[in-house]
Amino acid sequence: MLLNPSVTRFAVDANVDKVTLRVGNSFLDVLLFGATVVSWIQDGKERLFLSNKTVLDGSAPVRGGIPIAFPHFGPSDAFGLPMHGFARISRWTYLGTQSVNPSEATVSFALEPSGVAKEEQGKWPHEFKLIYTVTLMAESLKTSLRVENTGESSFDFTTVLHNYFAVNNIDNVRVNGLEGKGYYDKVNKLKVPEEHNKLVSIVTETDRIYYNVHSASVIEGGNASAIVSSITGFDDVVGWNPWKEKSATLKDFQEGGYKSMICVEVGKIDDPVLLGPGQMWVGTQVIV
Numbered sequence: 635m636l637l638n639p640s641v642t643r644f645a646v647d648a649n650v651d652k653v654t655l656r657v658g659n660s661f662l663d664v665l666l667f668g669a670t671v672v673s674w675i676q677d678g679k680e681r682l683f684l685s686n687k688t689v690l691d692g693s694a695p696v697r698g699g700i701p702i703a704f705p706h707f708g709p710s711d712a713f714g715l716p717m718h719g720f721a722r723i724s725r726w727t728y729l730g731t732q733s734v735n736p737s738e739a740t741v742s743f744a745l746e747p748s749g750v751a752k753e754e755q756g757k758w759p760h761e762f763k764l765i766y767t768v769t770l771m772a773e774s775l776k777t778s779l780r781v782e783n784t785g786e787s788s789f790d791f792t793t794v795l796h797n798y799f800a801v802n803n804i805d806n807v808r809v810n811g812l813e814g815k816g817y818y819d820k821v822n823k824l825k826v827p828e829e830h831n832k833l834v835s836i837v838t839e840t841d842r843i844y845y846n847v848h849s850a851s852v853i854e855g856g857n858a859s860a861i862v863s864s865i866t867g868f869d870d871v872v873g874w875n876p877w878k879e880k881s882a883t884l885k886d887f888q889e890g891g892y893k894s895m896i897c898v899e900v901g902k903i904d905d906p907v908l909l910g911p912g913q914m915w916v917g918t919q920v921i922v
């Protein structure tokens with residue numbers, strides 16, 4: 635089959651542009667806002683969850699797709715940055731198509747201090763350059779974040795690629811690949827030395843950081859619906875589902891949406907990256 639890969643850039647409105655990649659029957663949409671992947675359709679099936687109450691106008695982080703947390707994962711930090719940092723609420727620069735060959739299309743995006751969202755500019759006092767590279771193939775998606783220290787002094791950071799996967803029914807979902815791993819249970823504020831389940835079910839609000847995981851998959855009804863593998867650079871995997879009560883408190887979360895999503899995020903959280911002047915770090919994931 636001829637895949638005819640292509641890349642198209644659309645101006646959605648004055649603030650938000652979107653880049654669409656096509657490879658055969660696979661389509662990917664990436665907003666310049668946050669360099670957020672918001673849709674990945676394979677053979678007519680949407681692989682990512684996107685809340686129907688999210689705003690896509692650049693006024694708030696996207697609730698769904700693959701937002702990027704940087705320069706920190708989690709709540710507001712010592713620098714007064716918002717939850718999950720500024721990367722997901724800044725408008726990235728489109729660097730264009732990096733390559734289009736018969737089986738894949740690659741685009742990339744950049745963020746430097748001058749591109750950081752106005753209200754957050756200058757709070758994190760470091761010179762940096764982020765490059766986010768997205769490769770669509772007919773059967774998979776690869777995303778890679780490169781962080782460069784372009785300044786004169788060291789900085790450290792934590793980061794995640796916040797994958798929201800679409801599922802049919804969370805009751806039938808199991809996460810594989812976590813057995814034997816230690817984790818921090820953020821809901822119960824508990825450090826658990828070892829996950830004993832081969833397949834982890836989600837039956838209540840779940841918010842966990844699993845350590846040293848380099849491959850994890852979402853199994854639904856016995857079939858893998860998303861496999862996150864070839865994880866390099868990132869050492870941790872976050873599993874998140876807000877469940878009924880918590881999701882009802884999130885104004886951008888559609889009613890009942892917790893049943894049709896699961897976040898399996900790749901992160902560098904427990905052991906922050908320290909970058910000296912001129913140094914760089916790269917984190918990559920491949921999703922099948």
Ligand SMILES: O=P(O)(O)OC[C@H]1O[C@@H](O)[C@H](O)[C@@H](O)[C@@H]1O
Pocket residue numbers: 695717718796820841842872874899
């Ligand atoms: O609502 P936000 O800022 O997009 O965050 C969503 C969730 O993101 C997850 O990565 C965190 O582990 C959760 O604690 C958090 O609630």
